[in-house]
Amino acid sequence: MVRIYVLFNLALIVSSMLAFLNKFKKSIPLAAGFVNLVVANVIYWSQLSGEAVLWNSFGVKLILDNISRDFLLMNSIVFLASTIVAMKKEKPSVFFFLLALFLPSCNLMFLSCDMFNIYVLLELTTLVVFLLASFGGKTNQVWSALKYMVLGTAGMNLYLLGVGMIFARSRTFELPTLVDIIPAVLVISGLLVKAGVFLFSMWLPDLHSSVESELSALLSGVGIKTAVYAILRFSPSLGKTVDVVVLFGVVSAIAGVVFALNERNYKRILAYHTLSQVGFVLSAPAVGSFYALAHGVFKSWLFLNAEELPVKDSKKLSREKLPFLVWLAVVLPCLTICGLPFTIGATAKHMVFSQLTSWQKIFMYGAAVGTVISFSKFLFLRPTFEMTRPVNPLVHILLGFYCFFPSLVLSVKRAEIFKSLIVFGVGALIYFILKNRMKPLPRRLENLEDSLTIYVLLIAVCFLVVIVRG
């Protein structure tokens, strides 16, 4: 099964070359997206699984299991939605080639299950992301992409050093059963930089808010998930070191929300929420993959909505009135990210909360309430009853369907609905109290120099935590 799927992805890579022909440049990524969506849905719903081990190959292995299936479905949905939006813009054929290359390289990433495959595919997606992000050529886009590159490459070199140490002991690239302290910290601190965790990856708000919305959707929905996937794969073998991941996950969930609360620019708010949502994923590594799927769906929808809004500043936006259908498309993903019952957001949140210990639960409920406060800026927009069509109706239908699909399959417990509504109520109440007291926080942490210095300190903190816990 895995072999056929790998061949399918190689076919996608070859077909992406066709995008260089000017005639096919737009149809190639679109066709690849449609076919891939069908394939990913077949894999997801029929629960296909399997693994392929390279013969006598020192642990090189591809695997298709429930973690992979969630990530593959997420990749297919987000890619198709972003491609549909990208189709409307006039770009050179290289852009569409890179776009079509992004899909199979992420698909293969979500299959890989050994330390070296993970490294190669992470770097491949990084290069594609870097090229796509700096394609606009504006100075702030290029600079934020460069920041990403420097931090990411430094992190990946540390990761590779850790992998080398593990290999020297076990003579295989298979994911290890138990790791020593030094390699474990190197591997984890290398991956966290790319995963979009607060303090580790402060390149993220700049990069995701400066590029065009269809790319922000792709980067936020799938780009950072490649590293999140790697962490989820590593987490069973980390033993007590996994506490570092959970700790920084909780910190990230709260700090991201605090920054988002005070921000006014629509896309920057979403970028800070990406930091916070990755925190939710990492705080419960065992069920994190479903939350990653949910986050991919609603975050890409939110980012693509930036195309529909007349102004990006939340203060000015609150004075505008939106046509009813546009209003619906803007408010629905906001409700989903806050955890409205019957949506994918609520299902994923309850899965995460069921795994947490009591001290984590307190902080994570705080983060959930904070999400509601922050998105209240958009929840209370006013609709008018004109029937103007949104710019990209197909995207809204696609993402809307996947926002509500768990309620078609799973039954919802009454206690869960009750909890969600309390979170909503408290959040909205606090929003009206704090409404006029929020000012954007300083962006000092996002400087390249400062984030590198902080990175060194964080590696030391990781060591400390591991030694204390071990």
Next chain:
Amino acid sequence: MYSLEAIMVATTLIGFLGVVLRRNFLMKIISLDVMSTGVISFYVAIASQTGDSPPIVTAMAVSYAHPVPQAVIVTAIVIGFATLTLSLTYTMLVVKKTSTLDSRRVEERVNW
């Protein structure tokens, strides 16, 4: 016994310090390359832990080097090269617009 490995790890860490401490952006990229050179040499050192002869069966050889680390690290060399060239090219673009290489000043001039 592990002196070669220790030297390579030290090289990597020195490269990392360079990335953190140098404010000149070009120097940061060069330090990244030092770092990846350190890592690559570390893998070569690991490969020679099992022996020194090339992993081809000959009558003379007593012990063979491990072929796998060398084989996989070729990929890392290529990736390092791609990263280096791409970031140098785009640094050119940034320098053209902001006419400075100091990363703090670039930051000020980009975000004003």
